[in-house]
Amino acid sequence: MIIEREDRHLPTEDGDVFIRRWRTNTTKVPIVLLHDSLGCVELWRDFPERLAAATARDVIAYDRLGFGRSAPHPGGWSTRFIRDEAERFFLPVWGVLDAERFIAFGHSVGGAMAASLAAHHSRHCLGVITESAQAFVEDRTLHGIRQAQAAFAAPDQLDRLRKYHGEKAEWVLSAWFDTWLSDAYAGWTLEDSAPSIACPLLALHGAEDEYGSAVHPRRIAELATGAAQTLMLDGCFHVPHREQPEVVLTAVRQFVEAMP
Incomplete structure (x- = not known):
């Protein structure tokens, strides 16, 4: 299958958003990727292209405002992010x-954002796949973030982030640490952002995930009013699509194959 990569900057009232699309020249419903707290389009590496090939669907990834090649966040960041x-x-x-x-x-x-898209755009979201997502603020989550915070105190670690986020790197770290470690966020649950999920759901989670136990995919599945699947990946930590890509690709392909 020939896959063409297309980059663009989308002007919005809040600033330019960087979007990358892997085109497969099919008419199937596309897959939209939403990155993690320190992520961006580039940090998906070769996974989007492999996902497009495995599913025969276009794959679209974008840098959220404040991240990667997108404009700085316009402000108003809150626990509702x-x-x-x-x-x-x-x-x-x-x-x-x-x-x-x-x-x-x-x-x-x-x-969590993918689940929120499904909840708020239920007529248009045909399926949702969560990978290593959190459903609440767990002690294990806070411990993992505090360990990361200590690691990023080293200057070379921040330099690695600047490679992808430029001058926004300090803001990226602050948005992650200051939000999740705050008292104001301690009571957050996914239900706050995604009260219910009406479309089919697949929740993937590494058994050794340093930011969340096996309770999270089960809690996420409980929000689904339709078909829901969970898949625990043995020996896998927080980034299954990088650690066990073949397993993730197979699971996603099987999940979406019956969809338009």
Whole structure:
């Protein structure tokens, strides 16, 4: 299958958004990727192209405002940031998808955002895939973030982030640490951002995930009013699409194969 890569900057009222699309020249409903708290389009590496080939669907990834090649975040960041992505910032991206319907795939906090897209755009989201997503603020989550915070105190670690986020790197770290470790966020649950999920759901989770136990995919599946599947990956940590890509690709292909 020939896959063509297309990059563009989308002007929005909040700033330019960087979008990359892997085109398969099929008419199937596309898959939209939502990155994690420190992520961006580039950090998906070769996974989107492999996903496009495995599913014979276009795959679209974008840098959220404040991340990667997109403009700095316009401000107003709050504990509602997951819901804000679904209700506000995703809408201009959706407008250029050339598709009324989509399948949402999100990694880590991007998984919570994918679930929120499904909840807020239920007539248009045909399926949602969460990978290593959190459903609440668990002690294990906070421990993992505090360990990362200590690691990023080293200057060379911040330099690695600047490679992908440029001058926004410090803001990216602050948005992650200051939100998740705050008292104001301690009571957050996914239900706040995705009260219910009406479309089919696949929740992937590494058994050794340092940011969340096996309780999370089960809690996410409980939000689905339709078909829901969970898949625990033995020996896998927080980034299954990088650690066990073949397993993830097979699971996603099987999940979406019956969809238009």
